[in-house]
Structure formats: C-alpha cells, structure tokens
Amino acid sequence: MKKILIALAGMVALVACGGSPSAELLRQAFDVVESRPDSALVILGKMDVASLTEEERAEYGLLMTMVDIKTRHEQITSDSMIAASVRYYDQHGDKWHQAMAYHYRGMVKYALKNIPEAIQDLKRAETLAETLDDELLRNKIYNQLAYANYRSSNSPQLLKYSKKLLDSSKKMNDSVMVARSYMMVASGFANMEEMDSARVYMLQSLDWIDALDSLTQSELMDGVAEMYQAAGDVEKAEQYLKEGGLKHSYRGRAYVTLACIRQKQGKYEEAVSCAKKALGAADPFVHKQSLDLLAELYSQMGDSSQAYAMQRRSKEFADSLASVNKASQMADWQMKFDEQQMREASDRKSRWLLWGVVVAVAVVAVGWWWHRRKMCTFGSIIDANVRQIAAQKQEIARIEAAGTQNSRQIEELKRQVAERQEQLSARLHVGTKLYDRLRQGEGISQASGKDLQCLVEFYALLRPMQWYQWEQRYHALTPKQVAFLILQDELHNTDDQIARALGITESTVRVVRSRIKGREK
Numbered sequence: 106m107k108k109i110l111i112a113l114a115g116m117v118a119l120v121a122c123g124g125s126p127s128a129e130l131l132r133q134a135f136d137v138v139e140s141r142p143d144s145a146l147v148i149l150g151k152m153d154v155a156s157l158t159e160e161e162r163a164e165y166g167l168l169m170t171m172v173d174i175k176t177r178h179e180q181i182t183s184d185s186m187i188a189a190s191v192r193y194y195d196q197h198g199d200k201w202h203q204a205m206a207y208h209y210r211g212m213v214k215y216a217l218k219n220i221p222e223a224i225q226d227l228k229r230a231e232t233l234a235e236t237l238d239d240e241l242l243r244n245k246i247y248n249q250l251a252y253a254n255y256r257s258s259n260s261p262q263l264l265k266y267s268k269k270l271l272d273s274s275k276k277m278n279d280s281v282m283v284a285r286s287y288m289m290v291a292s293g294f295a296n297m298e299e300m301d302s303a304r305v306y307m308l309q310s311l312d313w314i315d316a317l318d319s320l321t322q323s324e325l326m327d328g329v330a331e332m333y334q335a336a337g338d339v340e341k342a343e344q345y346l347k348e349g350g351l352k353h354s355y356r357g358r359a360y361v362t363l364a365c366i367r368q369k370q371g372k373y374e375e376a377v378s379c380a381k382k383a384l385g386a387a388d389p390f391v392h393k394q395s396l397d398l399l400a401e402l403y404s405q406m407g408d409s410s411q412a413y414a415m416q417r418r419s420k421e422f423a424d425s426l427a428s429v430n431k432a433s434q435m436a437d438w439q440m441k442f443d444e445q446q447m448r449e450a451s452d453r454k455s456r457w458l459l460w461g462v463v464v465a466v467a468v469v470a471v472g473w474w475w476h477r478r479k480m481c482t483f484g485s486i487i488d489a490n491v492r493q494i495a496a497q498k499q500e501i502a503r504i505e506a507a508g509t510q511n512s513r514q515i516e517e518l519k520r521q522v523a524e525r526q527e528q529l530s531a532r533l534h535v536g537t538k539l540y541d542r543l544r545q546g547e548g549i550s551q552a553s554g555k556d557l558q559c560l561v562e563f564y565a566l567l568r569p570m571q572w573y574q575w576e577q578r579y580h581a582l583t584p585k586q587v588a589f590l591i592l593q594d595e596l597h598n599t600d601d602q603i604a605r606a607l608g609i610t611e612s613t614v615r616v617v618r619s620r621i622k623g624r625e626k
Contacts, residue, residue, distance in 0.1 A: 127152055127161050134168050136610045142175040163193035167202070170209045174216070184213040199622040201242075201615055204233035208246050215253055224253045228439065238600075239615065244273040244282065251289050254439075256389070262439055264293030280316030287313070288328055300335065307332050323349040327359040334362050342366060357386020361394050368398070373406050393422050536563025543596060543606060549588065550608025557584035564591060571595065579624045586621050593618075 130152050138145040149168060157165060170187040187210045194203040211226035227250045234243045251266040271286035287310030294303035307328055314322055326349030334342035343366065346359055364379035380402060383395035400415035536559040539549055552560070561584050565572040575582065575590060582590070585607070592598045592606055600614045609617070 127157055131161060131164050131168065132613060132616055135612050135616050138168055138171050138175075139612060142172045146172045146176070159193060160197065163190040163198070163202075163206075166190035167206055167209065170213060174209060174212050178216050181213055181216045184210055184217065187213055199619050200233050201237055201239065201619055204230045204237065204239075204242060204246075207233065208242065208249070211253075212249060215249065215256075220253055220257050224250065224257065224439065227253060240273060240277055244270065244277060244279070247273055248282070255289075255292070258296075258390075259439070260293055260296040263296065264290065267293050280313055281321070284310050284313035284317050284325070285321065288325060291328065291332075295332075300332075304332055304336070324358070325349075327362065331358060331362045334365055339366050339369070357383040357388060357391040357395065360386075361391060361398060364395075364398055364402075368402060368405075373402055377402050377406075389422075393419055396422060532559045533563050533566070535559035536561070540564060540567070540591075543588070543592060546602065546606070548606050548608060550606070554584060557588055560584065560591075561587045564595075568595065578626065579621065580626050582621070582624060586617065586624075589617055589621065 130148055134145040134148045137148070145168060149165065149172070152165065154162070154165065166186040167190045170190070173181055187206060191203075191206045191210050194206045198206070207226045207230035211223045211230060214220075214223035214226060227246055231243075231246050231250065234246055237243075247266050247270040251263055251270055254260075254262040254266060267286060267289035271283065271290055274282035274286050287306050291303045291306035291310065294300070294306065310325055311329065314325055317325065326345045330342045330345035330349070333339075333345065342362060346363060349359060360379045360383040364376045364383065367373070367376035367379060377399065380395045380398045383391060383398075386392050386395070396415050396419035400412050400419060403409075403412035403415060535556055539552060539556060539560040540563055542549055549557075549560075564587070571594070575587070589603065589607065592603045598606065600611050604611045604614050607614075
C-alpha cells in the first residue's frame with residue numbers, strides 16, 4: 106500500500122511540474138539548441154524514443170533536425186524525420202510549431218539541393234510566421250528564402266527577401282545580420298543590373314563591418330572590390346582586395362575580380378591563374394563565372410581548343426543548375442503563391458468585418474446578461490472557503506435565535522470562521538505581493554507552487570471578468586501558466602520580460618505559449 110501511495114505521489118508531482126520526464130528533456134533541449142546544439146544532442150540522446158507520445162515524437166523530430174542543420178549540414182541525406190513532424194503539426198500543432206517545422210524542412214531540402222521544394226516549404230513557413238510574434242523566426246525564414254532565390258537565379262525575389270531581412274534585422278538590432286542584409290540587397294540590385302542602387306547598399310554595409318567576423322569581412326571586401334572593378338576603378342578595387350587578404354582558396358569571388366582586372370591590363374597568364382583558383386568556389390554562380398571568363402581569356406590568347414572546352418563546361422554546368430533549380434517555374438510559383446495569400450487575406454478581412462458587425466450587435470444585446478453570468482458563475486478557487494464561512498455564520502445566527510444553550514458549539518463555529526478568514530486573508534496577502542512584484546517588473550522565479558496558487562486566487566478576485574474568460578477558453582491551467590497569462594495578457598510584457606520574470610529562457614517562453622495554446626477547449 107505504501108509503495109502505491111509513493112507511486113501516486115510521484116505521478117502527481119510530475120503533473121504539477123508540467124508533464125512527463127520526456128517533456129522536461131524536450132524543454133531542456135529547446136533551451137540550448139540555438140546556442141549549444143551539441144548539448145541539445147546529448148539531452149536528446151537520453152530519451153527513450155519508443156516510449157514517446159505522438160506529440161513528443163514530432164517535437165523530438167524537430168529538435169533533431171535543428172541539431173543536424175547546425176552541426177552536420179553537409180552530411181544530411183534524408184528529410185524523413187522532419188517530414189513526420191510536419192505531418193503531425195499540420196493536423197494537431199499550433200502555428201509556431203508548424204512554422205518551425207516547415208522552415209527546417211525547407212532548410213533540409215536546401216541542404217539536399219532540392220531548391221524548388223525548399224522554397225515551397227519556406228514560403229509556407231513565411232505565411233505562418235507573419236501571423237506570429239516571433240521576429241527571430243521571421244528573420245531566419247527571410248534569410249533562407251533570400252539564399253534559395255539566389256541559388257535559383259530569381260533576382261526580384263532575392264531583392265524582395267533581402268530587403269525584408271534588412272528590415273527584420275534592424276528591428277532585432279542584430280548588427281551582423283544588418284551588415285549581411287545590406288550585402289544581399291546590393292547583390293539583388295547588381296543581378297538586376299541596377300548598379301547605382303547596388304553601390305549605395307554595398308557602401309552602407311561598410312558602416313557595419315566591425316560587427317562581422319574575419320570571413321564575412323573578407324566577403325564584404327570582395328563585394329566592394331567587384332563593384333569598383335565593374336565601375337572601372339581598378340585602383341580602389343585592388344585596394345579592397347588587399348584589405349580583404351587574398352590568402353584563402355574559398356574566396357572565388359575575389360579571384361574572379363582580380364582576373365578581370367588582370368584581363369583589362371593585358372596580363373592574360375595571371376588572369377588565367379586567378380580564374381582557375383576561382384573554380385574551387387562553393388558558390389555555383391562564381392564557378393560558372395570563372396568558366397565563362399576562362400573561355401574568354403583563352404580565346405583572347407588564341408587557344409581555341411581550351412576556349413571551346415571551357416565554353417562546353419560552362420554550358421553543361423548551366424544546364425545542370427537549370428535542371429536542379431527550375432528557376433522560371435519557381436519564379437512563377439512564388440508570384441502565384443503570394444497573389445493567392447493576398448486574396449485569402451483580403452477575404453479573411455471581409456469575413457472578419459462582417460462577423461465583427463454581428464458580434465458587436467450580439468455583445469450589446471447580451472452584454473449585461475453576460476456580465477451577471479460571469480459574476481454569478483465565477484468559479485474562484487476560494488469560493489469553497491467563502492461559502493463555508495457564510496454557512497457557519499448562518500448556523501451561529503440560527504443557534505443564537507433559537508436560544509439554545511450551546512455556547513461550546515457557538516464558540517467552536519466562531520473559531521472556525523475566524524480561522525478560515527485568517528487563512529483567506531493570508532493567502533490573498535501572498536497573492537497581492539506576487540502580483541505587485543510582477544507589475545513592478547520583478548521576478549517571481551523563486552516563488553513556490555503554493556505561492557503561485559495564492560497569486561491565482563488573488564487575481565481571480567481582482568479581475569473576475571478576465572478570469573472567467575480564461576476559464577471558458579482553457580482547460581485546467583497550472584498556476585505557472587496563469588502567471589504567464591497575467592504577464593502576457595494583463596501586463597503586456599515582452600517575451601524577454603516574461604523570461605526574466607519567470608526565470609526561463611526566451612525559447613522556453615515560446616514553448617510555454619504553445620502548451621497553453623494546446624489547452625484551449
């Protein structure tokens with residue numbers, strides 16, 4: 106019997122803490138996956154995958170995909186795990202998890218060089234993320250869409266998402282992403298042969314160069330050098346190439362720029378040497394550019410066989426890119442997708458306007474009844490104490506009115522009334538102190554579960570209408586989840602403020618919001 110009681114107590118403790126051991130491990134993994142993916146992998150390795158619920162499997166698949174993207178991007182061979190998560194969240198998940206799943210499946214497709222399907226998933230993620238209060242997620246999606254459209258040679262979409270990325274990075278005050286965004290906008294304009302606009306954005310990116318690491322600084326210098334070379338300013342082009350430091354074989358863009366400079370100077374042998382170094386670039390378009398340049402150089406040098414060979418290699422490479430990327434089809438698909446989203450948004454606004462009128466009329470008609478209903482059916486946790494106090498007072502009055510000589514019973518009832526009133530007052534006092542701390546922006550991470558329960562009871566009395574709405578909307582919220590709603594809906598705190606108040610990370614804030622969403626009736 107004792108063992109059974111211990112087991113039951115353990116189950117109650119798990120429920121009070123918010124879930125199973127697997128749920129706690131998933132929460133811990135979410136906390137560290139962005140900054141320490143290796144640590145997240147260790148945590149996930151402790152889980153018994155076979156015992157997970159369907160929801161936990163979806164979350165596990167999402168987390169494992171995030172770890173894979175961050176730790177072994179080039180070794181990814183399959184999208185089956187994240188595809189299962191997408192299927193689950195399409196049917197059961199909230200929009201945040203659904204957007205995350207589509208985003209990371211898009212990244213997996215990108216890693217697998219399936220650019221068309223990558224763009225399709227990323228566009229779906231974008232549509233979902235636009236409705237969420239998560240700027241970081243939108244920033245990641247814009248960034249990936251910009252790169253995917255660069256790979257598919259879709260310059261208008263590249264420019265569109267580079268600008269959206271720039272605006273988002275400024276909102277986040279992320280200096281690194283602001284600098285990279287300026288570079289990407291400049292690339293978009295350059296690909297559309299709008300060189301004046303490209304020059305403006307490229308020079309603006311130089312204002313943020315100190316925020317970049319050495320590799321990205323070199324990329325920026327390469328871009329500025331290419332810009333000056335195209336404008337015919339060889340001296341400045343070489344100056345920026347030297348500042349970037351031509352010492353890394355992966356800097357194919359810089360070698361193409363230098364090869365173009367040497368070509369104009371008539372130094373064909375040096376130009377050929379630089380163009381060959383650019384062939385090892387990871388960027389496929391730099392690789393093709395170097396092949397075209399080599400064909401032109403060999404032709405100028407009178408080596409027709411080599412010129413023909415390079416032309417043939419360039420055409421074969423261009424054909425392989427076209428077959429993989431399907432650039433024109435994806436450009437049309439994205440335009441139609443955006444048009445459809447605009448039509449749906451317009452239809453939703455019209456429907457909302459119509460329903461708004463209907464609801465306004467209904468609210469006016471039943472508002473007073475609704476208010477009285479909420480006050481009468483208000484299910485505060487302390488109602489039981491209040492009713493018992495009232496019943497005991499009535500019993501005391503009845504005994505006294507009857508003239509019954511039972512002073513001992515009267516004294517006992519009065520003692521119970523005083524004790525209950527004292528308990529009620531003490532609990533409300535604790536709840537008041539915690540609520541005041543939240544209003545003043547102080548943390549309550551050290552508050553016990555009992556203290557949080559007092560906060561719930563106080564808030565239920567303080568804001569009966571709001572409490573009634575929560576009772577009607579959600580099923581069995583925990584005290585900590587109620588505290589979260591107070592911070593979010595009552596005090597209008599940001600995710601960062603909520604995280605500090607509850608002693609959790611910002612990523613956990615999104616997880617808690619998702620779990621509260623899952624308790625909707």
